[in-house]
Amino acid sequence: MDLRAHIRDIPDFPKAGIMFRDITPLLLHPQALSYAIDEIAEFAQERQVDVVAAAEARGFILGGAVARAIGAGFIPVRKQGKLPWDTHSAEYVLEYGVDALEIHQDAVADGARVLVHDDLLATGGTAAAVCDLIAKAGGEVVGCSFLAELEFLSGRDKLPGCDVQSLVVYDSE
């Protein structure tokens, strides 16, 4: 299935010069949504994933579904101050700013095999921060899976040694 046909290009969002890849048409299309989740689930199953981790907010949409599809648990990685228990924190540089992400310190069993998911791999800052947090909490990242990748931003360089899956790859802005 051509998932890219279900992603809408919106120029100048969130600011001038940025071409935003809008996945909402894909999410609304039952076959496209199922196909995307099943592709990621297959990637996860091949790596014997125990638990899926994703950063808020858009990463949660497919992350929870992939966890259900493979019978795994789900770890929400959240913006600062949102998680109620003791947390580990990681700062990171976004494509459009700076932020911090947190994970519960008891979020993952020691040595559990973790799939990191996000809807978009751009500069790689978010995904690298999530991988960092999984390691701090005692898990092992065995793969990173994205709906779309902006290849020209070289996000994979921030995920050395990581097995990366991207369902749609944009090679230019």
Added chain:
Amino acid sequence: MDLRAHIRDIPDFPKAGIMFRDITPLLLHPQALSYAIDEIAEFAQERQVDVVAAAEARGFILGGAVARAIGAGFIPVRKQGKLPWDTHSAEYVLEYGVDALEIHQDAVADGARVLVHDDLLATGGTAAAVCDLIAKAGGEVVGCSFLAELEFLSGRDKLPGCDVQSLVVYDSE
């Protein structure tokens, strides 16, 4: 399954006097997560749901999974300024403040049967705003489904005529 046993009570979060119901242990537990998703999916299937709508961020986790489980599409309802296309907006009063939610104007086909999901039904402000946005966009809300309900906050009063499912009900703080 006793889902409540997988929800952690955290006093004084996000502020003094609030008992926070932390669903992260439930999300991490594969059987509990699957059970919750399947219960909501059954509720949705009985109502011939075409599409699942959920508000960011926690609503996305089970919302996307329920959509996948029933072969439906998914509509993300987001905080102000996050959606890149033309939007409808609805202001609402949160348990801890005031905020606005948005939906894409083309988010739902006219007359589509929509399940509204959120992890928590508290005062009902968020769910009522999502229902309002679905109506503005042309959809028909045929049910509202929550993982947990704080019954003593009377959130159902803000959802008149709506078929409500809650998997865990707290009858006191």
